[in-house]
Amino acid sequence: MAHPAVADADSGLTGAQLAARHGLKIAGARPSLAAYTRLLWVYRHFTMAYANAKLVSSFGQARLGRLWQVLTPLTNAAVYYLIFGWILSTRQGxxxxxxxxxxxxxxxxxxxxxANGGTQAISGNVNMIRGLHFPRACLPVAVTLTQLQNFVSAVVVLVVIVLATGEPITWEWLLVAPAMLVQAVFNAGLAMILARLGAKATDLKQLMPFIMRTWMYGSGVLYSVDKFAQNLPDTLTAVVHANPLLIYIELFRHALLEDTILTNPAPQLWLMGIGWALLVGVGGFIYFWRGEQEYGRG
Structure with a gap:
């Protein structure tokens, strides 16, 4: 029972004033952005362990295991080469x-x-979110780290393909590492944006295949984007050339392929790529942080 003197002193105060007076805080309140960033760093080992576990489990039931990290894109490359390279002759020029x-x-x-993993980073881990206390940004970051490890393995195979097709080793190959880092920052921000959207709009994962397929066709993956832009007005052509995925693809092509044709000069591509990484990476982190207290509540 409260002491009469304390009760008299607290009489007339609002709930917020009483909480502040006695050092109470709202349970589950969102921390400040700086505190949240520090907390994410504190939980870095948890994030890495979760990313590694997802990587192992993703190929655990397949007989060829992690070999599918490179077999999948190689199989896609063979199919697209047959359709676009030979049948539609997009290889010309x-x-x-x-x-x-x-x-x-x-x-x-x-x-x-x-992007696909980020969409389900929150909605697919509701039980863990409700059962454990950790910054929820660990989940989309773990998705990015898992796929980054896959990508590193794929780049090793890609180097073999590049060498086997007659490309020389040049100093520009050193640009692969920073290009990978810049794209990873962009991807992390994208994963956080999609994680928050997917937490509320669970049907988003059904739309992602169509969104990503459309994005692929506008990113110069299968053919020179100049062929695509020839039928567009100048304004839309500029939008296509500013496509972040086109930029990152061209940064890798510039680094690995000697005679590749770029839509913009290499220094401009780097500035645009870094700009996209900062915009989406930092913006996605802030956007995700603002919904921190909502995740897992149904």
Whole structure:
């Protein structure tokens, strides 16, 4: 029972004033952005462990295991080469079309896999969210780290393909690592945006295949984007050239392929790629943080 003097002192105060007076905080309140960032760093080992577990489990039931990390994009490359390269002859005028196509597919698959996983990062882990206390951003970040490991394995195979098709080793190959980092930051932000959207609109995962397929056709994966832009007005052509996935694909092609034709000069591509990474990476993190207290509540 409260002491009469304390009760008299507290009389007339609002609930918020009483809570502040006695050092009480709202349960489940969203931390500040700075505190949330520090908390995410504190839980980095949890994030890495979860990402590694997802990587192992994703191929655990397949007989060839992690070999499917590279078999899947290689199979897609073979199918698309047959349809677009030979039947539709989009290889005409594109030097080393096999390597050109493989670079586009491998780079696009990195973002596509993160986008699909990010969409279900919250909605697919509701029981864990309700049972454990951790910053929810760990989940879309873990999706990005899982697919980044897959992408590193795919790039090793991609290098073999590039060499096998006659491309020389140049100093520009060193640009692959920073290009991968910039795309990973972009992907992490995209995963967070889609994770928050997917937490409320669970049907979003049904739309993602159509969204990603449309995005692929506008990203110069299967053919030079200039062929696509020839039938568009200048304004839409500029939009196509500003497509972040086209930019990241061209950064990899510029690094690995000697005679590739770019839609913009390489320095401009780097500025645009870094700009997209900062915009989507930082913006996606803030957007996800603002919904932190809502995740897992149904």
């Amino acid at each position: 594109v030097p080393n079309f096999i390597a050109y196509l493989c670079v586009g597919l491998f780079v696009f698959n990195f973002t596509q896999s993160v």
